[in-house]
Amino acid sequence: MIKFYNQYILFFLPLSLLPVILHFLFSKKTIKIKFTYTSLIEKILIQNFSKNKIIDIIILFLRCLIIFLLIIYFSRPVMYLNPKQKNLDLIIAIDTSFSVRQKVLNTTKFEILKEKIKNLLKFLKNKNVKIKLLLFDEDIKVLNETFDFSSDELIEKINNIKPSYKSTNIKTLFNYISSFSELDIRRNYYKIIIFTDFAEHILKDSFVSYDINKISREILFCYPEIVSTNIGIESLYLEDKNDDIVINCLYFISGKEIKNFNAKLFIGFKHIDTVNVDIEKKKFVFNYLSNEKNFFGKILLPNDSLIEDNEFYFLNNISNNEEVFCFIKEREYYTGFKSKKFYFEKLNIPRISFKIVSSEENLKNKNLIIVDEEKINDLLSSFSFDNKLVIFPKEKIDYEDYEEFLKEIEIIEFQKDNPNPYSITLAESSEFNEYFNRFDYEKIWVKNKFLINIEKNSSWITLLKFNDGKPALIKKNGIFFFTFPIDQSNTNLLYKPIFLGLLKFIFLEKKQNLNKNYYFISDKISLLDDKIIKINNFITTTYNIEDSYSYEDNSIIFNIPGVYEVFLESKNKLYVAVNINPEEGKVDLIEKNRIKDYIKNINLSFLNTQKTSFEKELYNWCIGKEYSQNVMYFIILFFIIETLLSRIVYKRLI
Amino acid sequence: MNFKYADSYILQLLNNFIFEPGGVVDGKHPGKHRSFSIGRSLEFVQHREYTPTDDLKYIDWKVYARRDRFFIKQYYQETNLESWIFIDCSRSMWFPENTKEVTKYEYANYLASYLSYILLKQGDTVGIAKFDNKIKYLLEKSSKEKFYYKILQFLEEETVGQQTKFVNIIDEIFKFVKKRMFLIFISDLIVNNELEIVRLFKKISSYGINILILHIIHPKEYDLNWIQENKIIFEDIEYLNQITTEIYEIKNLYQKEFKKILEYYKKELNDKNVHYFVINTKLPVLENLRLIISQK
Incomplete structure (x- = not known):
C-alpha cells in the first residue's frame, strides 16, 4: 500500500500535463503560406514521420513523466511493509535531560513528547513491530531489555518516567546503540526514533569525530519546535580584593530576545544586592563587603520557561595564602x-x-x-x-x-x-x-x-x-x-x-x-582517599538525599541542584554548590543541516511534533519505506534520456 | 505602343543573338538552319555519279577534267526553323502570389517574348501556346517579323489556368507538330510524378522533335529560409491541399530533395533531341537567355 507524507502535493499532479498543454498552445500559433511544392513537403513528411514524430512524442512523454515524478518525489511516497511478512525492530530513545522540563503553556516539552510516544505505541499495537525503549540524558536507562511488541505495559512505563536534572549527551546514546547492535548480529536492521528537544550538546567538539557509521541505521529525530526565552549563568568567579569580594557573573540569554532584567544576590538566605542587567553587556558584577570569607550564596535570575526558581549557587572558600x-x-x-x-x-x-x-x-x-x-x-x-x-x-x-x-x-x-x-x-x-x-x-x-x-x-x-x-x-x-x-x-x-x-x-x-566555587550536575568531584559519612542539602529537602548523589571511582556525582555539606571520614567537611549545566538552558533549536553535517552517511529524518501531520508522518516512517530516493534516480535517468533525445532533435533542426 | 513583355533596350541587344536549335530541322522556307534534305546552299556534302535525270548545272566540271567521268556536286539545303513555344499557365506558375515580385508566369512570358523575337528575327517560324491540363490558347505560327506584336498581345492576356497535366497536352501536341520541329516548353514542371514527365518528353523526342525545356523555379521555392515562423500551414496554390508542419523539421530535407529532383531532370532530360535548363527567376531574363544560347 502506498501512502504519501505530503499528500497535498499530489494536487499538483495535473501539472504533469503542462508539456502537452504548452505543446498544443504553441502549435496553435501557425501561419498559412501559399506554396507550390507541397507534394515534395508531403513526401518528406511521410518519409520522416515515423522517426521524428516518435522521438518528439517520446520527448513530450518524458517531460510529462519528469514533472509527474518530481511531484511524486516531493509528496514523498511511502510503501507500507506487509506486517505479516516482515518484522521491524524499533528503538525509541527518549530525552529525559533537564531541558525537556521547559514549560509550554500548561504542559512541558517532556509531557508533549510522552504523549506522542504513547500514541505511537498505541498505533503499533497488533502491528508486527518490536520495540525497545531507552531513556537518555548523560546516561542510558533501558526500559525493556528485550525487544517487545507494543503493549499496555510499555505505555505504563512511559507514564512513569520523569525528566532528570542532568545534561544531554547524545553520544552516549549512539555508543549504546552501536555496541548493542554489534552484540546482536542477527538483527541487522533497526529504525531509531529519538524524541528530543535538541537542547543537547550535539555541536560540542566531542561529537565532531564520532564514528556514527557503526550504527548505520535510519534515524528519525522528533522534536517540539517551541522557542522560548531562557536566562542562565554561564560561569561565575569570585575575586578577593582585601575586604571586598567581587562576584563576576557571565550570563546567557537563549531563545527570544528580552529586555534588561534584574539579578539578585543572596548570601546564605539573605538578600544582599540587586543589579539591573544591561543585556548589551555579557556580564554583571556584585560587590560584597564582608569580613565573612567562607559563605555560600546564590544569584537569583528572573523565572524562565525552564526553571521556576532560576537560581545559581556558589561558594566562597578561603584558602591560606x-x-x-x-x-x-x-x-x-x-x-x-x-x-x-x-x-x-x-x-x-x-x-x-x-x-x-x-x-x-x-x-x-x-x-x-x-x-x-x-x-x-x-x-x-x-x-x-x-x-x-x-x-x-x-x-x-x-x-x-x-x-x-x-x-x-x-x-x-x-x-x-x-x-x-x-x-x-x-x-x-x-x-x-x-x-x-x-x-x-x-x-x-x-x-x-x-x-x-x-x-x-x-x-x-x-x-x-x-x-x-x-x-x-x-x-x-x-x-x-x-x-x-x-x-x-x-x-x-x-x-x-x-x-x-x-x-x-x-x-x-x-x-x-575541591576548592571550586561551583559544580554542575554530573561533574565528578574527587574525594581522593576520603570517604563520605553524611550529606546535607542546605537549599531543599524535597528530594530524598539518597537520590541527590551517586558515588563512583572515589568521586561523588550530584544529580540535583543545591548546596551540599559533605561530611568526610577524615573529619573534614566539604561544601559543594551544584547547578544545572547552562548548556541545558540554551534551548535554541539546532539547525538540522548542522546535525546532518555531524552525522554523515546515515539516513536522517526530522519531524516537528507540533506539525499537524506529525503522527501520520511518524507512523509512515515507522512501518513504511520511503521511495523518494528511488524516484529521484528515475528522474535523473529520464532527464538524461530527455537531454540526449532533445540533442538529436536540435541537431536535426539546425 | 508599349508592351509589358518587351523592353526596347533588351530587344536591341537581342538583335545580335543567334539561336541554333542544334541538329537538323525541316522548314518550309529557306533559312539559316541546316536541313535534312540536300539542295542548294553553301555547305558541301558529297559527290555522286551523274544519272541521266540530274540537272546538268550541278555537274562538277573540275572532277570531269581529272577523271573523265561526270560527277554531281551535292550540298545541304538550308531551311528555316519551325518552332513552338509552350507556356505553362497553371496556378503554380503564379507563385509568389500577392507580392511585388515577378511571378514565374510573368518570367515565362518574358522568356517566350524574347525567344520568339530572336527566332522571328532570324527568319524562323514561331507558334505560341499556353497550357495547363490542355492547350488553352494557341497562336498559329508565322515567320513574319510583324507577328511579334501579335505574340506580345497574346502574352499579355493574363490567364490563370488549372492543374498541369502533361499527358493531355502531349496528345494534343502530336496533332499539329511534325517531325524535326523545335518545341520550347516553359514550365515549373510541378507534377506528382517526375518519371511521367521524363517519359513523355522522351516519347516526343523519339519522333525526331527537338525539345528545349526551360524549368522555371523561384528562389523562394528551393530555399525555405525566408519563412521566419516555425509552425506553418502550406497551402498548395495549384492543388489547394494543406499541409501543417514545423519549418525547422523539413527545411534541410526539403532543400536536399529539391536538389535531387533538379539533378534527376538534368540527367534524364539532356538527350540528343532534348535539352533541359533550370531557369532561376532570381537572374535577369537576359542573363538566362545568354546561358541558354551559349550552352546550346
Whole structure:
C-alpha cells in the first residue's frame, strides 16, 4: 500500500500535463503560406514521420513523466511493509535531560513528547513491530531489555518516567546503540526514533569525530519546535580584593530576545544586592563587603520557561595564602628600579605572598617557584611535578637556545593577516582560555577561542602565542615556561597586565577540584582517599538525599541542584554548590543541516511534533519505506534520456 | 505602343543573338538552319555519279577534267526553323502570389517574348501556346517579323489556368507538330510524378522533335529560409491541399530533395533531341537567355 507524507502535493499532479498543454498552445500559433511544392513537403513528411514524430512524442512523454515524478518525489511516497511478512525492530530513545522540563503553556516539552510516544505505541499495537525503549540524558536507562511488541505495559512505563536534572549527551546514546547492535548480529536492521528537544550538546567538539557509521541505521529525530526565552549563568568567579569580594557573573540569554532584567544576590538566605542587567553587556558584577570569607550564596535570575526558581549557587572558600618562591640571581648591588627583586616584591596578587630566595637549596619541595635562571636542567632534577615552576629565561637570551624545550610544542596556526599588534591567540588549554577571558585588558584583543586536541599528554602545551606565531607561554606538567626574558627595565612584570594575568592564572590554578566555587550536575568531584559519612542539602529537602548523589571511582556525582555539606571520614567537611549545566538552558533549536553535517552517511529524518501531520508522518516512517530516493534516480535517468533525445532533435533542426 | 513583355533596350541587344536549335530541322522556307534534305546552299556534302535525270548545272566540271567521268556536286539545303513555344499557365506558375515580385508566369512570358523575337528575327517560324491540363490558347505560327506584336498581345492576356497535366497536352501536341520541329516548353514542371514527365518528353523526342525545356523555379521555392515562423500551414496554390508542419523539421530535407529532383531532370532530360535548363527567376531574363544560347 502506498501512502504519501505530503499528500497535498499530489494536487499538483495535473501539472504533469503542462508539456502537452504548452505543446498544443504553441502549435496553435501557425501561419498559412501559399506554396507550390507541397507534394515534395508531403513526401518528406511521410518519409520522416515515423522517426521524428516518435522521438518528439517520446520527448513530450518524458517531460510529462519528469514533472509527474518530481511531484511524486516531493509528496514523498511511502510503501507500507506487509506486517505479516516482515518484522521491524524499533528503538525509541527518549530525552529525559533537564531541558525537556521547559514549560509550554500548561504542559512541558517532556509531557508533549510522552504523549506522542504513547500514541505511537498505541498505533503499533497488533502491528508486527518490536520495540525497545531507552531513556537518555548523560546516561542510558533501558526500559525493556528485550525487544517487545507494543503493549499496555510499555505505555505504563512511559507514564512513569520523569525528566532528570542532568545534561544531554547524545553520544552516549549512539555508543549504546552501536555496541548493542554489534552484540546482536542477527538483527541487522533497526529504525531509531529519538524524541528530543535538541537542547543537547550535539555541536560540542566531542561529537565532531564520532564514528556514527557503526550504527548505520535510519534515524528519525522528533522534536517540539517551541522557542522560548531562557536566562542562565554561564560561569561565575569570585575575586578577593582585601575586604571586598567581587562576584563576576557571565550570563546567557537563549531563545527570544528580552529586555534588561534584574539579578539578585543572596548570601546564605539573605538578600544582599540587586543589579539591573544591561543585556548589551555579557556580564554583571556584585560587590560584597564582608569580613565573612567562607559563605555560600546564590544569584537569583528572573523565572524562565525552564526553571521556576532560576537560581545559581556558589561558594566562597578561603584558602591560606600561597607562598611563591622567586629564585632570582642578580648582583646584590642591584637595588631599586634596576632590581628584579624589587618588582617581584611589588607584585600584588591576592592570597599570594612572594619570597625572594637566592639559594637553590631553599627551593626543594616548595610549592610555587619562579625562576630567572639559565641552569634549568639542574633545577628540574630536584623538581617535583606536584609543584609549580615558573621559568623566565635569562635576559637577552637567544630564542633558539631553547630548542630542547620547544621541539615538542604543538604549534597552532596563527592568523597572520591580523593588523592588530596587540592581538594574541589563545591556545589549547580550555581552562586557561576561560580564565584569561575574564580580564578586561585595554588594547589587548582576544580572538575567538579555539581548541586543538593534544594527543600526547606529556608534550608542551602552548598557552599563549606572539603575533609571529612563536609561543609566548608554554606548559608541561607543572612547569610554566615564558619564552621571553624579563626585559632590562623589568617593566614587563608590573606594567604589562598580561604578565599579571598570566601569573595569576599560574598561581591560582586549582591543584584540586575541591576548592571550586561551583559544580554542575554530573561533574565528578574527587574525594581522593576520603570517604563520605553524611550529606546535607542546605537549599531543599524535597528530594530524598539518597537520590541527590551517586558515588563512583572515589568521586561523588550530584544529580540535583543545591548546596551540599559533605561530611568526610577524615573529619573534614566539604561544601559543594551544584547547578544545572547552562548548556541545558540554551534551548535554541539546532539547525538540522548542522546535525546532518555531524552525522554523515546515515539516513536522517526530522519531524516537528507540533506539525499537524506529525503522527501520520511518524507512523509512515515507522512501518513504511520511503521511495523518494528511488524516484529521484528515475528522474535523473529520464532527464538524461530527455537531454540526449532533445540533442538529436536540435541537431536535426539546425 | 508599349508592351509589358518587351523592353526596347533588351530587344536591341537581342538583335545580335543567334539561336541554333542544334541538329537538323525541316522548314518550309529557306533559312539559316541546316536541313535534312540536300539542295542548294553553301555547305558541301558529297559527290555522286551523274544519272541521266540530274540537272546538268550541278555537274562538277573540275572532277570531269581529272577523271573523265561526270560527277554531281551535292550540298545541304538550308531551311528555316519551325518552332513552338509552350507556356505553362497553371496556378503554380503564379507563385509568389500577392507580392511585388515577378511571378514565374510573368518570367515565362518574358522568356517566350524574347525567344520568339530572336527566332522571328532570324527568319524562323514561331507558334505560341499556353497550357495547363490542355492547350488553352494557341497562336498559329508565322515567320513574319510583324507577328511579334501579335505574340506580345497574346502574352499579355493574363490567364490563370488549372492543374498541369502533361499527358493531355502531349496528345494534343502530336496533332499539329511534325517531325524535326523545335518545341520550347516553359514550365515549373510541378507534377506528382517526375518519371511521367521524363517519359513523355522522351516519347516526343523519339519522333525526331527537338525539345528545349526551360524549368522555371523561384528562389523562394528551393530555399525555405525566408519563412521566419516555425509552425506553418502550406497551402498548395495549384492543388489547394494543406499541409501543417514545423519549418525547422523539413527545411534541410526539403532543400536536399529539391536538389535531387533538379539533378534527376538534368540527367534524364539532356538527350540528343532534348535539352533541359533550370531557369532561376532570381537572374535577369537576359542573363538566362545568354546561358541558354551559349550552352546550346
